[in-house]
Amino acid sequence: MIKTIWELIRNLINKPITVRFPKQQIEIPEGFRGEHKYELDKCISCGLCSRVCPNRAIEMVEAPQKHKEKYPKKYPRIDLGKCCFCGFCEDICPTDALKLTKNVYLSTFDIKNVIKEPFEDDVD
Amino acid sequence: MNEKSPTTYELLFGPAHPGSGNFSVKLRVSGEQVVSARSDPGYLHRGFEKLMEYRDRMQNSILSDRVCVLEALNWNLVHAEAVDELTGEEIPDKARYIRVLMAELSRIQSHLIWYGALSMGLGFDTGFKVAFGYRDYLLDIFELVTGGRVYPAGYICPGGVRRDLPDSAKTKIEKTLDKMKIMLRKCENFEKTTLYPRTRGVGVLERQDALRLGATGPIARASGLYSDVRVDDPYEIYSELDFEIPTRDEGDAYARCLLGRLEMRESMRIIRQVLERMPEEKLDPVKPKIAHKIPEGEVYVRNEIARGEAGIYMKSIGEETPYRCKIRGPSLLHMIPVLEHLLAGCQIADVPAIYWSLNICPADMDR
Numbered sequence: 424m425i426k427t428i429w430e431l432i433r434n435l436i437n438k439p440i441t442v443r444f445p446k447q448q449i450e451i452p453e454g455f456r457g458e459h460k461y462e463l464d465k466c467i468s469c470g471l472c473s474r475v476c477p478n479r480a481i482e483m484v485e486a487p488q489k490h491k492e493k494y495p496k497k498y499p500r501i502d503l504g505k506c507c508f509c510g511f512c513e514d515i516c517p518t519d520a521l522k523l524t525k526n527v528y529l530s531t532f533d534i535k536n537v538i539k540e541p542f543e544d545d546v547d
Numbered sequence: 548m549n550e551k552s553p554t555t556y557e558l559l560f561g562p563a564h565p566g567s568g569n570f571s572v573k574l575r576v577s578g579e580q581v582v583s584a585r586s587d588p589g590y591l592h593r594g595f596e597k598l599m600e601y602r603d604r605m606q607n608s609i610l611s612d613r614v615c616v617l618e619a620l621n622w623n624l625v626h627a628e629a630v631d632e633l634t635g636e637e638i639p640d641k642a643r644y645i646r647v648l649m650a651e652l653s654r655i656q657s658h659l660i661w662y663g664a665l666s667m668g669l670g671f672d673t674g675f676k677v678a679f680g681y682r683d684y685l686l687d688i689f690e691l692v693t694g695g696r697v698y699p700a701g702y703i704c705p706g707g708v709r710r711d712l713p714d715s716a717k718t719k720i721e722k723t724l725d726k727m728k729i730m731l732r733k734c735e736n737f738e739k740t741t742l743y744p745r746t747r748g749v750g751v752l753e754r755q756d757a758l759r760l761g762a763t764g765p766i767a768r769a770s771g772l773y774s775d776v777r778v779d780d781p782y783e784i785y786s787e788l789d790f791e792i793p794t795r796d797e798g799d800a801y802a803r804c805l806l807g808r809l810e811m812r813e814s815m816r817i818i819r820q821v822l823e824r825m826p827e828e829k830l831d832p833v834k835p836k837i838a839h840k841i842p843e844g845e846v847y848v849r850n851e852i853a854r855g856e857a858g859i860y861m862k863s864i865g866e867e868t869p870y871r872c873k874i875r876g877p878s879l880l881h882m883i884p885v886l887e888h889l890l891a892g893c894q895i896a897d898v899p900a901i902y903w904s905l906n907i908c909p910a911d912m913d914r
């Protein structure tokens with residue numbers, strides 16, 4: 424009985440285990456496997472990322488017309504809906520052109536947002 | 548409904564029952580008593596064995612995460628060991644330590660889910676919330692080390708591990724173990740006050756039945772069988788570690804639940820030893836490779852995971868992908884013969900207690 428009361432008092436004083444999301448957030452550590460980030464200037468279009476991807480989420484696509492001069496080859500386009508965030512594409516990329524970031528806020532109502540185009544301004 | 552005796556009817560426990568997971572048991576009931584039970588699996592079949600025949604070793608380690616979501620790292624380890632045995636690759640010492648460290652953390656995490664699910668099955672919500680709350684501290688460690696909370700994405704992979712342990716991991720794990728101590732104390736209190744009266748003498752699995760029906764892991768140990776792959780057939784660094792295998796003789800739901808707590812304590816002991824002896828040197832992470840062939844051969848490896856004995860049979864004919872991969876999940880035998888045996892003759896009210904006390908996971912049985 425005394426133990427129970429002691430537990431009760433402790434629980435009254437203790438802070439809750441949870442935080443008040445979204446006002447408060449638990450920090451996400453470095454190395455988390457979240458949304459991808461491109462650095463296309465580094466990409467050598469080797470296509471390894473698309474070959475290693477277990478879910479075939481990466482397709483190599485050509486740059487839109489206005490970027491063609493600067494980016495003549497094919498570049499990875501990622502379907503986040505298929506991606507399981509394994510990070511193999513990051514691991515295998517020889518030039519670090521593809522990286523996974525800490526961004527986990529990826530829920531969306533628009534299917535267009537799911538496809539991650541290498542050339543962002545091309546989306547519309 | 549039986550016309551001759553209107554009190555005999557069939558009752559479905561699951562698959563849409565909140566307390567059954569993706570699994571169903573058909574009970575023949577007479578009044579309040581269960582006459583016989585028939586397990587009805589297959590709701591979570593994802594065809595991993597076939598899928599694995601089309602993927603290379605690293606891609607398969609990602610699939611092995613999902614064999615049982617509740618202890619992804621342990622399944623990673625089984626798969627990694629199967630491939631390692633085929634390739635005969637030398638695993639760096641530090642990687643072996645990290646593997647055991649993560650597997651034991653995963654075992655505690657899985658036992659906490661067991662504890663939570665059993666409490667929920669008994670209508671004891673506090674136990675459920677406490678167990679799942681503390682489990683989150685372990686998920687924080689997984690997040691730090693593997694980059695994902697629930698799915699480590701093949702962190703333990705053929706050839707070692709995918710990343711070195713971060714510098715802050717050691718202190719974080721030690722702090723979490725201290726928190727787990729508090730958790731175990733809470734579990735002990737719950738056991739005496741709530742679980743004991745509800746699970747004592749319920750679903751007794753006799754020793755010879757455990758042997759006959761093929762029970763392994765904590766279920767067998769709660770029925771007085773001393774068997775643990777970590778001791779019987781040591782893998783990784785388990786032979787160098789000092790730990791005990793708790794057993795109980797009662798074989799009832801209470802003994803199984805008690806064993807879960809005792810095993811968590813032993814796992815914590817293992818983790819402390821591993822942290823102490825962890826080699827200092829930097830570890831080269833394993834990166835995926837294209838066209839990485841697996842040498843010809845066939846192996847069967849078995850490991851002790853939280854639910855019992857897990858095994859993978861793998862045959863390779865010298866291609867990148869395995870020719871055949873057969874997964875043996877511990878839950879299969881616990882969920883069909885053992886469960887059917889225990890449910891026959893019990894009261895309806897005891898069904899959830901028996902069901903959850905078996906520490907089952909529909910995912911690893913359906914695969």
Ligand code: SF4
Nearest residue numbers: 476506507509510512
């Ligand atoms: S993280 Fe994995 S699944 Fe996602 S795109 Fe990269 S390789 Fe494919």
Ligand code: SF4
Nearest residue numbers: 466467469470472516
């Ligand atoms: S992102 Fe990296 S791996 Fe993919 S094509 Fe470019 S350089 Fe190759």
